[in-house]
Every structure is written in C-alpha cells, then in structure tokens.
Amino acid sequence: MAKLRNVAIVGFAQAPIVVRDEHRVASEILYPQVRRALADCGVERDAIDYQVAGSADYVDGRPFGFVAALDVTGTWPPRQDLHLEMDAAFAAHYAWIRMQAGDCDTAIVCGYGKNSEGEPEHVLNLELDPYYQAPLGLGPTSTAALQASAFMARTGTTDRTLAEVAARNRTAGVRNPDALVRARATADDLERTPWAVAPLRKGYLAPTGDSAVCVVLATEGKAEKMCERPAWIRGVDQRIERQTLGSRDLSASAGARLAAEKALAMAGVGAREADVVELAATNPAEELILLEALGIGPSDAVNPSGGPLCGHPFMMTGLIRLGEAFRQLAGRAGDHAVPRARTAIAHATLGHCLQQNLFFVLGTERRWT
Amino acid sequence: MNEPPKEPVKYVETTIHLPYHYVAGDVRARYLHALKEKKILGARCSKAGKIFVPPLVASPESFAPCEEFIEIAACGVVTTYCVVNIPVIGRNIEIPYVAASVALDGADISIFAMIQECKPEDVRMGMRVEAVWKPDGERQGDHEDIQYFRPTGEPDAPRESFLHRL
Amino acid sequence: MSSVPIMRLDVVSEFPYKHSTGETIGRFLAGLKEQKKIWGQRVAGLGVVVPPLGYSEADGSAGGEWVEVKPTGVVTAVAVVHEAVEGLHPFPAPFAFVLVKLDGADTAMAHVVKDGVEQLRIGTRVEAVWAPDEARIGSIRDIACFKVAS
Numbered sequence: 001m002a003k004l005r006n007v008a009i010v011g012f013a014q015a016p017i018v019v020r021d022e023h024r025v026a027s028e029i030l031y032p033q034v035r036r037a038l039a040d041c042g043v044e045r046d047a048i049d050y051q052v053a054g055s056a057d058y059v060d061g062r063p064f065g066f067v068a069a070l071d072v073t074g075t076w077p078p079r080q081d082l083h084l085e086m087d088a089a090f091a092a093h094y095a096w097i098r099m100q101a102g103d104c105d106t107a108i109v110c111g112y113g114k115n116s117e118g119e120p121e122h123v124l125n126l127e128l129d130p131y132y133q134a135p136l137g138l139g140p141t142s143t144a145a146l147q148a149s150a151f152m153a154r155t156g157t158t159d160r161t162l163a164e165v166a167a168r169n170r171t172a173g174v175r176n177p178d179a180l181v182r183a184r185a186t187a188d189d190l191e192r193t194p195w196a197v198a199p200l201r202k203g204y205l206a207p208t209g210d211s212a213v214c215v216v217l218a219t220e221g222k223a224e225k226m227c228e229r230p231a232w233i234r235g236v237d238q239r240i241e242r243q244t245l246g247s248r249d250l251s252a253s254a255g256a257r258l259a260a261e262k263a264l265a266m267a268g269v270g271a272r273e274a275d276v277v278e279l280a281a282t283n284p285a286e287e288l289i290l291l292e293a294l295g296i297g298p299s300d301a302v303n304p305s306g307g308p309l310c311g312h313p314f315m316m317t318g319l320i321r322l323g324e325a326f327r328q329l330a331g332r333a334g335d336h337a338v339p340r341a342r343t344a345i346a347h348a349t350l351g352h353c354l355q356q357n358l359f360f361v362l363g364t365e366r367r368w369t
Numbered sequence: 370m371n372e373p374p375k376e377p378v379k380y381v382e383t384t385i386h387l388p389y390h391y392v393a394g395d396v397r398a399r400y401l402h403a404l405k406e407k408k409i410l411g412a413r414c415s416k417a418g419k420i421f422v423p424p425l426v427a428s429p430e431s432f433a434p435c436e437e438f439i440e441i442a443a444c445g446v447v448t449t450y451c452v453v454n455i456p457v458i459g460r461n462i463e464i465p466y467v468a469a470s471v472a473l474d475g476a477d478i479s480i481f482a483m484i485q486e487c488k489p490e491d492v493r494m495g496m497r498v499e500a501v502w503k504p505d506g507e508r509q510g511d512h513e514d515i516q517y518f519r520p521t522g523e524p525d526a527p528r529e530s531f532l533h534r535l
Numbered sequence: 536m537s538s539v540p541i542m543r544l545d546v547v548s549e550f551p552y553k554h555s556t557g558e559t560i561g562r563f564l565a566g567l568k569e570q571k572k573i574w575g576q577r578v579a580g581l582g583v584v585v586p587p588l589g590y591s592e593a594d595g596s597a598g599g600e601w602v603e604v605k606p607t608g609v610v611t612a613v614a615v616v617h618e619a620v621e622g623l624h625p626f627p628a629p630f631a632f633v634l635v636k637l638d639g640a641d642t643a644m645a646h647v648v649k650d651g652v653e654q655l656r657i658g659t660r661v662e663a664v665w666a667p668d669e670a671r672i673g674s675i676r677d678i679a680c681f682k683v684a685s
Binding site: 031058070118119123 | 381383385386387388389390391392393394395396397425426427429430431432434
C-alpha cells in the first residue's frame with residue numbers, strides 16, 4: 001500500500017464528565033481543556049496549523065453554538081478551521097486526512113456540547129427520516145433496543161450476559177477520575193434494574209453528561225517534540241450503512257466489520273494484538289456486536305476507561321475513546337493503565353444502531369518508515 | 370388496481386418539539402444580575418487589557434483568560450446602525466426602528482441596542498447616547514432591563530474615538 | 536464565582552415543517568389513506584422495499600415497479616417501552632416499537648404495537664390496525680399500529 005505520513009496523537013485533555021454543569025456554558029468548559037492540551041505539549045497556539053471540532057447544535061439548543069466555541073480555541077489571527085456536525089472523533093479523522101494532503105502538520109481537535117441542556121431522545125429522533133421513521137417517535141434508546149433484540153435472537157445472548165458486560169465496564173470506570181459514574185456495580189445489581197426499553201435495562205444504558213475534550217495531533221518531525229511517547233496512527237477507516245432500519249441486518253454490524261478490517265489492514269496488525277480496545281458502545285449489546293465485528297471476545301482489554309457506560313457526553317464519546325487509547329500508549333492512564341500497552345484500537349459511532357463506524361488503530365511504533 | 374393512487378399526498382407535516390434546559394453560566398449570570406442593579410459589567414483580558422462587554426471567560430483575540438470584571442458606563446457612542454422597516458415576528462416593536470451598535474464608555478467592543486426618542490433619520494455614527502432602564506421594581510436581571518438608548522444631546526464623538534470599536 | 540446565583544431557563548423550541556414527499560413517498564402515503572393498501576417497490580439489490588423511497592439504498596438506482604404487500608407479517612425486532620417519553624411517544628407505556636417484514640416484502644418496516652406487547656417475540660405474526668377513514672391523512676400513522684395476529 002501507499003506510504004502515508006506518520007501522524008500521532010500527542011496530547012489529550014478532558015473535563016471530568018458531570019451530569020450537569022450549572023456554572024459554565026459549553027465553550028467555558030472547553031477553554032481550560034484547550035489550554036491544558038497545548039501546555040502539556042509545551043507549545044503555544046501559534047504552533048498549531050489547523051483546528052477542527054465536532055459537536056451538534058441541537059444537543060444544547062444553541063444555533064451556531066459551534067461559532068461560540070471559536071472564541072476559546074485561539075482563532076485569532078484568522079485560523080484554518082472546520083466544524084463537523086458529528087462526534088469529534090470524526091473531526092480527528094478529518095484532521096488526519098488534511099495532514100495526509102500536506103495541508104498542515106499540527107492540529108487541535110475539540111469536542112464540546114452540554115448534553116444536560118437538551119433531551120437526547122427528542123434530538124436524536126431527528127436523525128431519522130421525517131416520512132416513515134421519525135413520526136413513530138423512535139429515539140436512540142428504542143432503536144438500540146431494536147438492535148439488541150435482533151442480536152440476542154440471532155446469537156442466543158441472554159440478559160445475564162448483557163449484565164456481565166455492563167458490570168465489567170462499571171468496574172473499570174471506578175479507576176478513571178474523568179468518568180461520570182465511578183461506582184462499582186455487579187451483574188446481579190444491574191440485572192435487577194428495571195427495564196428502560198426491553199431488552200435494555202436502565203443499568204445497561206450509557207449516562208449522558210457535560211464535558212469538553214481537546215486532542216492534539218502532529219506529524220512525524222513535530223510529534224516527537226510535543227510528546228515523549230506519541231501514539232502513532234497506524235490505520236484508520238470509517239464506513240456508513242443505510243438509513244432505513246428495516247433494510248439493514250441490525251443483528252450484526254457490517255459497517256463496523258468492514259471499517260475495522262480496513263483500519264487493521266492499513267495498520268498491519270490483527271485485532272487480537274490490541275492491548276487496549278476502546279469502544280464507543282452505548283449499551284452492552286453494542287459492545288458485543290462490535291467485538292464480533294472485530295473478531296475478538298470480551299476481555300479486560302476492552303474499555304479500561306469504563307467506556308460510555310461510565311459516562312457518555314454525546315458527540316464527544318468517540319474522541320474520548322481516542323484520547324483514552326492515547327493515554328494508555330503514552331503511559332498517562334494513571335490508575336486505569338493497562339501495563340505495557342503497545343497497540344490500541346479506538347472506535348467511534350454515529351447514527352442509530354451503529355449506522356456509522358470509525359476505527360483508529362494506534363501503536364507505539366510508526367507504521368511507515 | 371395494480372398501483373397506488375396516481376395523485377401523491379404532497380406533504381408530511383411535522384412540528385419538531387425540542388425541550389431545552391439552559392443555564393446562563395456564572396459569567397453571564399453575573400452580567401445579567403448586575404443589570405437589575407443598573408450596572409453593566411465587562412471583563413478585562415489579562416494579557417492585552419481589552420475590555421469585553423458582555424463579559425467573556427477568555428479573550429477571543431489573545432486567547433488569554435479574562436480575570437477581572439469591570440463596571441462600564443451606561444452611556445456611549447453609536448458606532449454603526451441600520452433603520453429596520455420589517456416587523457419582527459413575535460415582538461411588538463413599532464416600525465421603523467433603529468438597531469445600532471453602541472460602544473459604551475470604557476468598553477473595547479460594541480453591544481447591540483435599539484435607539485429611540487428621536488427620528489430614525491437623526492441617528493448617525495458618533496451620536497452620543499445613554500441607556501434608558503426599566504423602572505425600579507420592574508427590572509428582572511435580563512437584557513430587557515435596558516429598554517433602549519436615547520440621544521444625550523452632547524456633541525458627537527470624533528471618529529477616531531470609536532472606529533476601532535465598531 | 537460559585538457564589539453567583541444560578542440562572543436557569545427552560546424553553547421548548549418548536550418548529551413547524553412541511554416536508555415535500557415526492558412521487559414515490561407521496562403515492563405510498565396516498566395508498567394508505569385512500570385505499571387502505573400497503574405498497575412496496577421492487578428495487579435493485581434489495582427486492583421489494585416497504586415502505587419505498589423511490590430509489591435503491593443498495594446502489595442508488597431509481598425505483599421500479601409497484602408491488603402490493605399484505606397488511607400482515609412477521610416481527611424481526613422488538614423494543615418494549617416501559618417509560619414513555621412525553622411529547623415523543625405515541626402511546627403510554629407499555630407499548631412496543633417493532634420492525635415488521637410484511638408478507639411479500641423483502642425489507643422490514645418500523646412501526647408500533649399498542650396492546651399485547653408481552654406476547655411479542657421475534658417471529659410473532661402481526662397484522663395492521665387501520666386508523667378510521669376520517670383520521671387517515673396520508674401518514675405512516677394511517678396504520679394506527681400493529682396487533683398480534685389472531
């Protein structure tokens with residue numbers, strides 16, 4: 001395959017996720033994270049060629065809210081800037097693409113938006129077509145439950161297994177100081193929570209909250225000066241499936257399978273070699289579907305951060321997975337570190353029922369020499 | 370029949386319903402609470418000293434934090450303006466009305482305001498204006514605590530004094 | 536700074552929309568309203584699509600012949616709502632969202648089941664319940680809901 005530019009994650013700052021921040025608006029939560037990410041890299045804002053953000057105005061009901069965020073990302077003198085109405089992980093992919101094109105060598109990628117100010121069930125209903133699906137009142141929890149039911153019917157997965165997957169994530173989250181939920185919960189505890197939308201219990205759902213994230217990317221030559229142990233992007237790919245739920249096989253994720261296959265092939269590694277697998281799975285059935293797409297089983301390598309079940313600031317959850325994968329490889333994961341992590345997979349998703357999937361494969365070694 | 374009706378149903382009508390639960394945040398809340406006391410607050414950039422009204426947590430220009438809150442005068446200069454002849458849906462404003470950028474004394478950027486108590490054709494760049502507040506007891510701590518600005522009758526401000534604050 | 540009294544504001548934003556349907560969606564909805572019939576379209580790569588879009592989601596080619604499907608079918612996914620979301624959900628809880636593969640269709644259609652949700656499984660046969668004549672307006676809800684087939 002073609003030789004690409006080596007690009008690394010060199011910095012990551014995240015505001016600890018809270019249920020609701022009553023003292024700050026979204027851009028005010030973001031500002032200190034941008035400052036800290038740059039300070040950790042030992043650079044001023046001038047050293048950054050490009051900025052790209054991911055957020056969705058509908059999340060906190062502020063039209064052109066992403067413009068307000070420009071006030072806190074050092075956008076003067078006028079900078080090259082882009083905004084995606086997507087999870088900020090996709091913004092990181094975009095920055096990587098611009099670096100491959102030679103447009104820039106360094107970038108900050110920001111995610112922000114206050115989930116607490118909006119109601120996700122109403123907002124994400126709007127991701128569905130207005131003719132056939134949205135008028136029924138489907139929202140993210142009900143569509144996820146449809147997918148979970150199809151997956152469980154095909155594979156024979158039980159409610160108990162979902163509880164165990166959820167419990168493993170909750171145990172990991174205890175050691176992550178940025179997580180929203182840091183209380184251990186056993187499979188017994190979670191299996192006893194009432195149904196939200198069956199087959200998903202309340203204990204299996206990812207709690208949304210407020211946060212802000214800044215990730216710093218840099219190409220070879222600059223990355224080494226900004227971080228002692230950069231996390232090199234060895235592979236990346238994203239795929240999208242159809243809009244209509246009924247024309248997809250919801251019991252599996254063909255898109256995740258293909259994106260993972262392509263990203264891993266680019267990286268030159270197999271999924272089993274990953275020491276860390278951070279998945280943006282917002283319920284245990286999604287985690288199992290994604291693991292099946294990767295061809296690996298559940299293990300302690302999955303979501304050492306606690307994953308979205310310990311905090312899901314919608315529109316940033318994917319970028320946080322990328323940041324957590326970076327932390328592990330850079331030796332900055334503190335109490336939730338996976339020892340001697342060399343290879344990591346980070347996943348992001350958008351749309352209902354894992355409609356769109358993005359995989360990054362990171363490593364402590366450069367891919368192209 | 371081997372096909373649905375020839376005439377399609379032309380539209381699907383939907384009313385999007387989105388509940389929101391905003392907070393102003395401490396910086397904006399402080400500014401709004403101060404309006405109730407007939408005070409206008411700005412914030413000073415810790416690096417360049419530029420004063421922003423309403424206050425911001427950081428300067429968009431210097432990227433440095435704004436740490437100090439400053440009280441700003443409730444009078445200033447019309448920097449630029451327009452005369453609006455189109456009614457605003459949902460608001461009871463008599464047209465034509467004048468919408469202006471007003472650089473308050475002590476502030477380095479302008480706020481938006483309505484100019485009243487004069488004919489629209491008398492408004493000009495450099496015209497000195499002062500805030501007209503809602504009476505005591507009626508102010509709520511929101512933007513409408515300042516009803517509008519009106520001319521003070523003072524001589525116009527020279528252009529150099531406000532061109533950088535448009 | 537945390538001594539500043541918190542200012543909160545609860546607002547419901549509402550926007551009216553009038554979405555043009557185009558010929559395929561418009562005629563499908565007319566079929567529900569005027570004929571109490573459910574129509575699909577045979578498209579490349581997917582077979583008979585219900586409800587139809589006018590193009591194939593598989594390869595983007597323009598949609599083909601109309602095919603009537605039965606108002607009965609099989610449940611392929613079930614989500615039982617135990618806490619209804621106000622202003623969004625069509626019924627009080629418990630009710631279910633389902634994907635239904637109607638007899639004659641190759642794709643499933645999303646819809647709702649109001650009663651008897653405890654009987655729903657993947658594979659359960661269901662049948663359409665039509666809204667009364669005067670209540671059908673050319674909407675996917677001209678089918679009021681599905682019910683477990685007797």
